Amino acid sequence: MVALNKFVKAIVFACLVAPLCWLGWQISLExxxxGSALGADPGEAIVHYLGEWSIRILLFAFSITPLRRLLKSRELARTRRMVGLFAFSYVVMHLLAYLFFYLEFDWSGMWVEILERPYITVGMSALACLLLMAVTSTRGWQRRLGRNWRLLxxxxxxxxxxxxxxxxxLTKDGFEDLVVYTLWFMVLLWFRWRSVSQQLH
Ligand code: HEM
Incomplete structure (x- = not known):
């Protein structure tokens, strides 16, 4: 059982690290x-790439509970914290890439962007939620917050x-991925709503 837990964790870990290895490889080619690997604007390509993986891993983290029920796998449930922390780390890297390539670490410029560009304000709000979750993801916080931990x-x-x-x-064309992400989220919401209503009856 312990070996299976470790095996599932190792596989999930490898899948979460793989996109970073690929990015590192592309940067070294570049x-x-x-101009050989990341296109005409490598900075933009890196920001977009990290953003894409942020949303995929976030949705994967949200899929673990329904997947665990479908596959009846307790091992998968044990990867949830790791997947959540990876999602948070990808968003932080996405933010750092944006600060580096778009703003060259001009902090005052960042405040102007947060105030003036609604899509940045919304992105930062998503990051704030993830930060709260990441900080309180430890056993100690789980104990301290009790029932409120679940709520948080x-x-x-x-x-x-x-x-x-x-x-x-922010998307201006090529909405296909976005439609897939939104449908994925809606299916997961439906799944969760269905299991809550089944518990009530
Ligand atoms: C959960 C949080 C976030 C997710 C999932 C996310 C996801 C994404 C994705 C997928 C893209 C690429 C869109 C495309 O290819 O068309 C993107 C672009 C971008 N994101 Fe985020 N993002 C998040 C938070 C943030 C934050 C905190 C910032 C910065 C303060 C930010 C700034 C940007 C910028 C500047 C772009 C590129 C816009 C452009 O080039 O036109 N994002 N984001």
Whole structure:
């Protein structure tokens, strides 16, 4: 049982690290031969790439509970915290890439962007929800907050909703991925709503 837990965790971990390895590889190709791997604007490509993986991993974290029920897998449930922390880390890297490539770490410029660009305000709000969840994800906080811990971790609903609003706001063409992410979220909401209503009856 312990071996199976470790095996499932290792597989999930490898899947979550793989996109970063691929990005590292593309950056090294780009450094050797500019324009060969990341297109005309490598900074933009990196910001977008990290953003795409942020939303995918966030949705994956939200899928674990229904998947666990469908597959009757307790091992998968044990990966939930790790997946959540990875989602948070990807968003932080997305933010850092944006600060580096778009703003060159001009902090005052960042406050102007947060105030003036609604899609940045919404993205930062999603990040704030994830930050609260990441900080309180430890056993110690779970014990300290008791029943309120579950309530606080419902912030995942707000974080994904805000992330999707961020995406709908900034996307100008090529809406296919966005439609898939939104449908994925809606199916998960339906699944959760169905299991709550089954428990009530
Ligand atoms: C949960 C939080 C977030 C998620 C899931 C997310 C996701 C994404 C995705 C998928 C894209 C690419 C869209 C495309 O390819 O068309 C993107 C772009 C972008 N995001 Fe985020 N984001 C989040 C938070 C943030 C935050 C906190 C910031 C910065 C303060 C930010 C700034 C940007 C910027 C500047 C772009 C590129 C816009 C452009 O080039 O036109 N995002 N985001």
């Amino acid at each position: 450094l050797q031969q500019p 971790h419902r912030l995942i609903y707000a974080a994904i909703t805000l992330a999707l609003i961020h995406l709908w706001w």
